[in-house]
Amino acid sequence: xxxxxxxxxxxxxxxxxxxxxxxxxxxxxxxxxxxxxxxxxxxxxxxxxxxxxxxxxxxxxxxxxxxxxxxxxxxxxxxxxxxxxxxxxxxxxxxxxxxxxxxxxxxxxxxxxxxxxxxxxxxxxxxxxxxxxxxxxxxxxxxxxxxxxxxxxxxxxxxxxxxxxxxxxxxxxxxxxxxxxxxxxxxxxxxxxxxxxxxxxxxxxxxxxxxxxxxxxxxxxxxxxxxxxxxxxxxxxxxxxxxxxxxxxxxxxxxxxxxxxxxxxxxxxxxxxxxxxxxxxxxxxxxxxxxxxxxxxxxxxxxxxxxxxxxxxxxxxxxxxxxxxxxxxxxxxxxxxxxxxxxxxxxxxxxxxxxxxxxxxxxxxxxxxxxxxxxxxxxxxxxxxxxxxxxxxxxxxxxxxxxxxxxxxxxxx
Amino acid sequence: xxxxxxxxxxxxxxxxxxxxxxxxxxxxxxxxxxxxxxxxxxxxxxxxxxxxxxxxxxxxxxxxxxxxxxxxxxxxxxxxxxxxxxxxxxxxxxxxxxxxxxxxxxxxxxxxxxxxxxxxxxxxxxxxxxxxxx
Numbered sequence: 001x002x003x004x005x006x007x008x009x010x011x012x013x014x015x016x017x018x019x020x021x022x023x024x025x026x027x028x029x030x031x032x033x034x035x036x037x038x039x040x041x042x043x044x045x046x047x048x049x050x051x052x053x054x055x056x057x058x059x060x061x062x063x064x065x066x067x068x069x070x071x072x073x074x075x076x077x078x079x080x081x082x083x084x085x086x087x088x089x090x091x092x093x094x095x096x097x098x099x100x101x102x103x104x105x106x107x108x109x110x111x112x113x114x115x116x117x118x119x120x121x122x123x124x125x126x127x128x129x130x131x132x133x134x135x136x137x138x139x140x141x142x143x144x145x146x147x148x149x150x151x152x153x154x155x156x157x158x159x160x161x162x163x164x165x166x167x168x169x170x171x172x173x174x175x176x177x178x179x180x181x182x183x184x185x186x187x188x189x190x191x192x193x194x195x196x197x198x199x200x201x202x203x204x205x206x207x208x209x210x211x212x213x214x215x216x217x218x219x220x221x222x223x224x225x226x227x228x229x230x231x232x233x234x235x236x237x238x239x240x241x242x243x244x245x246x247x248x249x250x251x252x253x254x255x256x257x258x259x260x261x262x263x264x265x266x267x268x269x270x271x272x273x274x275x276x277x278x279x280x281x282x283x284x285x286x287x288x289x290x291x292x293x294x295x296x297x298x299x300x301x302x303x304x305x306x307x308x309x310x311x312x313x314x315x316x317x318x319x320x321x322x323x324x325x326x327x328x329x330x331x332x333x334x335x336x337x338x339x340x341x342x343x344x345x346x347x348x349x350x351x352x353x354x355x356x357x358x359x360x361x362x363x364x365x366x367x368x369x370x371x372x373x374x375x376x377x378x379x380x381x382x383x384x385x386x387x388x389x390x391x392x393x394x395x396x397x398x399x400x401x402x403x404x405x406x407x408x409x410x411x412x413x
Numbered sequence: 414x415x416x417x418x419x420x421x422x423x424x425x426x427x428x429x430x431x432x433x434x435x436x437x438x439x440x441x442x443x444x445x446x447x448x449x450x451x452x453x454x455x456x457x458x459x460x461x462x463x464x465x466x467x468x469x470x471x472x473x474x475x476x477x478x479x480x481x482x483x484x485x486x487x488x489x490x491x492x493x494x495x496x497x498x499x500x501x502x503x504x505x506x507x508x509x510x511x512x513x514x515x516x517x518x519x520x521x522x523x524x525x526x527x528x529x530x531x532x533x534x535x536x537x538x539x540x541x542x543x544x545x546x547x
Contacts, residue, residue: 169508340457379468
């Protein structure tokens with residue numbers, strides 16, 4: 001009897017651990033998910049070649065001594081059984097364009113050559129395309145995307161919360177003009193093939209962006225779209241102006257279409273999704289109502305505060321139902337600055353697009369990353385959605401940079 | 414004899430009571446300060462935020478012996494990338510120079526004895542000694 005109950009227990013444990021439906025995710029009807037890979041390391045952005053081999057850029061070198069991980073599902077069961085890797089530098093960005101694979105550290109971008117099978121030919125000797133970019137701890141990660149002409153766009157995040165004289169310090173004023181903006185707080189454009197470029201060879205393409213981690217080129221509009229991480233801690237530094245509850249909802253996380261020379265307004269303004277206005281930052285004399293940023297863009301989409309958009313991907317495939325075509329998927333890492341209120345995010349959102357413009361409200365596409373107990377503390381979350389890639393068959397891959405899971409989401413007709 | 418025993422027992426009970434109550438008061442005061450000044454970044458579970466804000470729960474430095482360093486970080490803030498138990502954290506921490514010695518002691522006592530942490534309470538004398546050390 002004792003043995004039987006032990007056997008039963010083992011069976012139940014094995015079942016719940018391995019055969020979790022849809023890898024524990026909640027998805028719209030008709031979709032399913034597999035755990036494509038797990039525990040590969042701090043998987044930030046991901047890219048996929050024509051053959052469906054997935055590459056993940058790790059934020060730090062994993063236990064196997066790799067910072068770029070190659071994953072292949074040769075038998076087509078939705079789980080990668082061939083996992084290998086290379087690279088000795090942590091970073092966030094990875095992008096495949098034609099026969100080129102780009103990967104970034106926090107201060108440089110490297111170029112690898114792919115052969116006819118989409119395999120990297122020079123894993124230990126990449127070309128250095130861009131170097132010596134600012135990497136000053138805060139918002140140091142460099143995200144990358146390319147346009148059809150082969151220009152590469154790199155986010156250089158502002159090494160500051162709100163460009164105060166003393167960062168994150170009560171009573172410290174905002175610097176006017178903000179000196180950070182000449183070399184960070186925006187998107188820089190470089191030649192995708194030239195070696196050893198830095199600030200002198202590149203161009204500040206767009207500014208006023210505190211930190212962009214998700215960015216993608218939209219082929220419909222032939223323009224760059226980005227998602228910004230809004231500022232933190234309005235209540236911490238201005239407790240008489242903002243309550244904890246207001247801070248939890250302010251400011252919006254925002255999506256912009258950025259054309260050359262555009263300005264999204266950071267640090268002088270933030271976007272209030274309730275007043276639907278650009279509000280002057282308190283560091284620059286704002287009171288929560290005064291408007292600012294006359295020449296700054298309004299966002300195309302405003303998401304709830306602090307959820308941290310990590311990747312932006314326009315869906316080009318035909319596998320998903322028609323409403324997803326050309327729409328935007330966005331991973332939300334999950335908030336921390338909503339405390340003491342409950343945290344939010346830890347999901348993949350979708351924004352429908354028509355003719356290159358948002359055509360409806362954003363919605364949650366995939367949820368449940370934080371885990372079944374719904375523990376939405378940054379540390380306690382089972383997975384934190386980060387990277388996105390679209391496979392050649394139209395499946396969507398989502399990476400998790402906390403424990404290193406890769407989810408593959410497919411539509412089953 | 415029985416009376417004597419009773420007296421001793423009640424003395425111990427009363428002493429224990431004061432001990433625990435004093436301790437609870439320090440913990441409660443520390444909790445209040447934690448919620449006002451620390452929780453936004455270090456989180457309700459003391460777990461911090463991966464890559465950004467260092468955890469306090471189960472952090473070797475926090476439950477360690479170098480009280481002076483903890484006092485300095487609270488008073489002066491922290492503006493360097495910090496390595497802790499194999500991970501790095503990047504965000505700047507706000508200074509709190511306005512906290513009184515007893516408040517720092519209570520706050521540290523609370524942090525060192527919350528979540529899974531179990532370490533010695535921090536006294537006002539230890540805070541003052543740390544301030545002299547600079």
